[in-house]
Amino acid sequence: MKNIRSVIERAKDGSYSIYMDIDVKDLSYFITGTGETLEKAKEDFISGYEEMKAYYAEKGKHFEEVNFDFKIDVVSFLSYYATVFTLSGLSKITGIAKGQLSHYVTGQNKPNAKNEEKILNGLRTFGRDIAQLG
Secondary structure, eight states: OEEEEEEEEEOTTSOEEEEEOOOTTTOSOOOEEEESSHHHHHHHHHHHHHHHHHHHHHHTOOOOOEEEEEEEOHHHHHHHTTTTSOHHHHHHHHOOOHHHHHHHHHTSOOOOHHHHHHHHHHHHHHHHHHHTOO
């Protein structure tokens, strides 16, 4: 079974969207989902997948089942967790200035490739540290 990367993005209005990150030649269908929260967007996405599966069965067409590998972009991640992590804490984890992080969280700016990598590396290191608790 294929693993399909599915991208999670946060819109300026605070809602979330999810889409399959595929070349249309790879599958004969395309799924998206939206919701006011990340959880609702995932529910909508999975519901769309199940509806597509049922439609293919109804039409007697082959449906290629896949697994989804959800990936959230850096800006959406920062926005989603803005109420959990302080900018000061994120700054310590990532090495990015609080003011710059604030611009990313509010959507005023997007991080360049270098800063995005710094953020990802800092968060991954933090995640590994958390995983060792115990």
